[in-house]
Amino acid sequence: AQSVTQLGSHVSVSEGALVLLRCNYSSSVPPYLFWYVQYPNQGLQLLLKYTSAATLVKGINGFEAEFKKSETSFHLTKPSAHMSDAAEYFCAVNSYGGATNKLIFGTGTLLAVQP
Amino acid sequence: EAQVTQNPRYLITVTGKKLTVTCSQNMNHEYMSWYRQDPGLGLRQIYYSMNVEVTDKGDVPEGYKVSRKEKRNFPLILESPSPNQTSLYFCASSSDLYRDNEQFFGPGTRLTVL
Numbered sequence: 001a002q003s004v005t006q007l008g009s010h011v012s013v014s015e016g017a018l019v020l021l022r023c024n025y026s027s028s029v030p031p032y033l034f035w036y037v038q039y040p041n042q043g044l045q046l047l048l049k050y051t052s053a054a055t056l057v058k059g060i061n062g063f064e065a066e067f068k069k070s071e072t073s074f075h076l077t078k079p080s081a082h083m084s085d086a087a088e089y090f091c092a093v094n095s096y097g098g099a100t101n102k103l104i105f106g107t108g109t110l111l112a113v114q115p
Numbered sequence: 116e117a118q119v120t121q122n123p124r125y126l127i128t129v130t131g132k133k134l135t136v137t138c139s140q141n142m143n144h145e146y147m148s149w150y151r152q153d154p155g156l157g158l159r160q161i162y163y164s165m166n167v168e169v170t171d172k173g174d175v176p177e178g179y180k181v182s183r184k185e186k187r188n189f190p191l192i193l194e195s196p197s198p199n200q201t202s203l204y205f206c207a208s209s210s211d212l213y214r215d216n217e218q219f220f221g222p223g224t225r226l227t228v229l
Contacts, residue, residue, distance in 0.1 A: 009155070032215050043119070043205060043220035044158075051215035090157060094215070101146050101209050102173060103218060105157035 002027045002093050006106035014114050019078040021109045023065075023091030026072065032094040033074045034103065035065055039087045047089075050074060061085070086113045117142045119221035121206050127227045128196055136191045136224045138206030144219075145211055147189040151175065152203040152223075161204075164189055196228040 007022040025031055032051050036044040048059025055067045061084075065076045074091060088110045095102040119140045128134055140147065148163035150173075160173030164183040178200055180192040189208075193200060206221040 034217075036220075041222075043222045044207075045220070046217050049215065049217065101211075101213075101216070101218065102148070102160045102163065103150075103158070103207075105159075107155055107157045 002031065002095055002104055004091050004093050004104060004106040006089075006091050006109050008109055009107065010110050010112070012112040012114060013081045015083055016080050019063075019076070019081045019085065019111065021076040021089050021091075021111065023074045023076065023106060024072050025074060025091075025093050027093060033065075033067065034092045034094070035059065035063070035074075035076050036090045036092060037087050038090065038108075044090065047076070081111075081113045083113050083115065086111055117219070119206055119208055119219050121204075121221040121224050123224060124222060125225050127229065129229050130197055131195050134193050134196060134226075136193075136204060136206075136226070138189045138191065138221060139187050140189075140206075140208040140219070141187065142208060142210070142219065143186065144208035145186070146209040146218075147183070148173065148207050148218075149179070149181065149189070149191050150205045150207065152205060158205065161191070193226075196226075198228050200226065201228050202226060 003026045005024045034049045035047040048057045050067045058064045063078045088108045090108050091106040092103040122137045149161040150158040152158045159175050162181040164170040204224045207218040209218045
């Protein structure tokens, strides 16, 4: 079975500081991993995805994530936080097996950016 | 504009009163699904559909029904809502079943069952 664990349900950073949101996965097959962002009162928007090509994946709004198989991690980073980055972030793995395209989500990390 | 729309966005109802949440996509996607989002639990899949007239249960299907009579629409039906179905619901679509394909999400429907 596949699963995703996000460490830290709430993360607070200062504007201009590094953003690091942690995600660890469990999968018996090579995983396809995603980061989604949810702004207040909106749906989920894809930030970036890992699909077994480059291990360092660049996404929108200056975010990137690195796939580390040895650590079973897919942490999300951004060098300099902006106020507009305040949102909830979800890591997800696409399920394997069966006729479904189900995403298995982590519990989410709420990012606050302080001025 | 490519999008997934849901209606209503907000709904307050009472236990046992049947309701339908509509979902429509304009991208000609084959795959559609419903998720519910609950604090501390993330999003969990309720039902999915691979194409017209093809639907199947996700992880938390109890108390829900769906139908897929047209490719663009995938309504979620609660025939007898209960308070434990109070949640934030998202519809999503994807062009196919390839695991690396992006899923597009609607804006969400916040449901309260009293």
